Amino acid sequence: GMSKERMMEIRRQNCNPMIMKVTYYKNPVFINQGHMQWLWDVDGRRYLDLFAGVATVSVGHCHPKVTAAAEKQLRKLWHTTNIYVYSPLHEYVDKLAATLPDPLKVIYLTNSGSEANDLAVLLARLHTGNFDIINLRGSYHGGSPQTMGLTSNSTYKYPIATGFGCHNTMCPDVFAGPWGGSHCRDSLIQTIRNCSCPKGSCMANDRYIGQLKEVFATSVPSRIAAFFGEPIMGVGGAVQYPKNFLKDTYKLVRERGGVCIADEVQTGFGRTGSHFWGFQGHDVMPDIVTMAKGIANGFPMGAVVTTHEIAASFGKGVYFNTFGGNPVACAIASSVLDTMKEDGTQQISHDVGAYLLTGLSKIRDKYEIVGDVRGKGLQIGVEMVKDKTSREPLPPAAISEIFEDTKDMGVLIGKGGVYGQTFRIKPPMCITKDDADFFLAVFNQALQNYVK
Numbered sequence: 001g002m003s004k005e006r007m008m009e010i011r012r013q014n015c016n017p018m019i020m021k022v023t024y025y026k027n028p029v030f031i032n033q034g035h036m037q038w039l040w041d042v043d044g045r046r047y048l049d050l051f052a053g054v055a056t057v058s059v060g061h062c063h064p065k066v067t068a069a070a071e072k073q074l075r076k077l078w079h080t081t082n083i084y085v086y087s088p089l090h091e092y093v094d095k096l097a098a099t100l101p102d103p104l105k106v107i108y109l110t111n112s113g114s115e116a117n118d119l120a121v122l123l124a125r126l127h128t129g130n131f132d133i134i135n136l137r138g139s140y141h142g143g144s145p146q147t148m149g150l151t152s153n154s155t156y157k158y159p160i161a162t163g164f165g166c167h168n169t170m171c172p173d174v175f176a177g178p179w180g181g182s183h184c185r186d187s188l189i190q191t192i193r194n195c196s197c198p199k200g201s202c203m204a205n206d207r208y209i210g211q212l213k214e215v216f217a218t219s220v221p222s223r224i225a226a227f228f229g230e231p232i233m234g235v236g237g238a239v240q241y242p243k244n245f246l247k248d249t250y251k252l253v254r255e256r257g258g259v260c261i262a263d264e265v266q267t268g269f270g271r272t273g274s275h276f277w278g279f280q281g282h283d284v285m286p287d288i289v290t291m292a293k294g295i296a297n298g299f300p301m302g303a304v305v306t307t308h309e310i311a312a313s314f315g316k317g318v319y320f321n322t323f324g325g326n327p328v329a330c331a332i333a334s335s336v337l338d339t340m341k342e343d344g345t346q347q348i349s350h351d352v353g354a355y356l357l358t359g360l361s362k363i364r365d366k367y368e369i370v371g372d373v374r375g376k377g378l379q380i381g382v383e384m385v386k387d388k389t390s391r392e393p394l395p396p397a398a399i400s401e402i403f404e405d406t407k408d409m410g411v412l413i414g415k416g417g418v419y420g421q422t423f424r425i426k427p428p429m430c431i432t433k434d435d436a437d438f439f440l441a442v443f444n445q446a447l448q449n450y451v452k
């Protein structure tokens with residue numbers, strides 16, 4: 001392969017500048033190959049991959065079974081478009097529909113999460129005849145001009161029109177709900193953790209729902225197209241909602257004529273452990289579900305699933321997507337669904353996720369700078385703070401130091417949260433408890449190195 005120096009030179013000279021911005025490490029990792037939960041760099045060093053290319057490698061890097069399915073399809077047919085009828089698309093759509101409850105049975109295939117969310121916005125607007133969208137503060141829904149408007153984190157936003165209504169000077173393009181992420185002291189998470197209400201009657205929920213009603217009363221009279229929400233926030237830092245929060249929100253949004261969209265780009269395909277779809281953990285039924293990332297284990301693909309009724313509202317024009325439903329993508333995604341069943345990835349997500357949360361909670365109790373450990377299944381966040389009383393985010397330089405050290409000891413993790421203060425753990429769903437032990441030891445050591 002090409003030398004490291006030459007790659008970095010090309011990266012600086014010919015790649016878009018964003019690529020350097022998202023190069024996480026001070027000393028970048030030069031990846032050469034992967035197998036299951038492992039990655040090897042160009043010098044042959046092995047890393048435990050607990051980030052999975054941002055929760056995307058779902059069943060394992062180069063999983064032999066999925067790789068064989070891809071190879072088989074590559075020799076047979078690469079592409080034709082939806083103009084023609086071909087088996088891989090129909091086999092896949094049939095299998096994917098079977099994982100979703102009625103009435104979520106109509107599937108559009110796309111090539112990314114942003115594209116899926118763009119399409120979901122369009123579907124919601126055409127179906128309701130309304131325009132405005134409600135989202136959650138701290139959320140990430142994509143990087144296309146329109147989904148950038150949905151994304152509620154200034155890091156990923158540019159001051160341009162993104163196709164959303166503006167009735168509120170606080171909020172240039174979309175109505176971000178006023179309930180905070182875990183970064184602020186008076187936050188959703190903080191409230192839950194300090195909550196002393198009896199189980200099932202959480203005041204935090206009343207409070208956030210009250211704030212949502214305020215948004216309706218002050219900004220959005222009666223013209224909601226959709227509510228967008230992840231079942232557990234991903235990029236936002238594994239933020240979880242109070243019990244019944246999504247249920248109550250869905251009800252309020254529907255009363256105002258809106259549809260409810262579950263962004264399952266990160267939480268889908270068993271990642272939350274307890275259910276195959278994250279929304280099932282909230283006892284809600286979305287009108288539209290969007291998905292990508294884990295759908296094809298790293299092969300570019302996304303999907304929107306909705307009802308026949310909503311799909312019918314989209315009937316006037318022709319929505320055409322050249323690559324959507326590509327035979328190779330479909331063959332891979334089909335094999336991914338089979339493999340998830342055979343390998344028991346959801347169960348692994350449940351068991352190893354719980355094991356990691358227990359281990360991380362012990363680490364949280366040991367260090368003043370570990371403010372919160374949260375998540376579900378293999379969608380985990382470790383929020384780093386200056387101290388547990390102020391809950392101020394640990395500054396970026398400190399985060400980088402711990403992050404780099406963890407990598408140098410052989411484990412790759414992610415970063416997220418509004419201030420980049422939350423470490424994110426979302427590995428391929430083939431990791432073992434031994435891998436978890438290895439990570440816990442490494443992370444503990446990195447924290448020890450930092451605080452001493």
Ligand code: PMP
Nearest residue numbers: 112113114140141142234265266
């Ligand atoms: N929704 C969520 C919840 C995501 O995490 C992401 C990507 N991080 C997207 C949408 C956008 O997906 P993509 O990068 O494939 O466009």
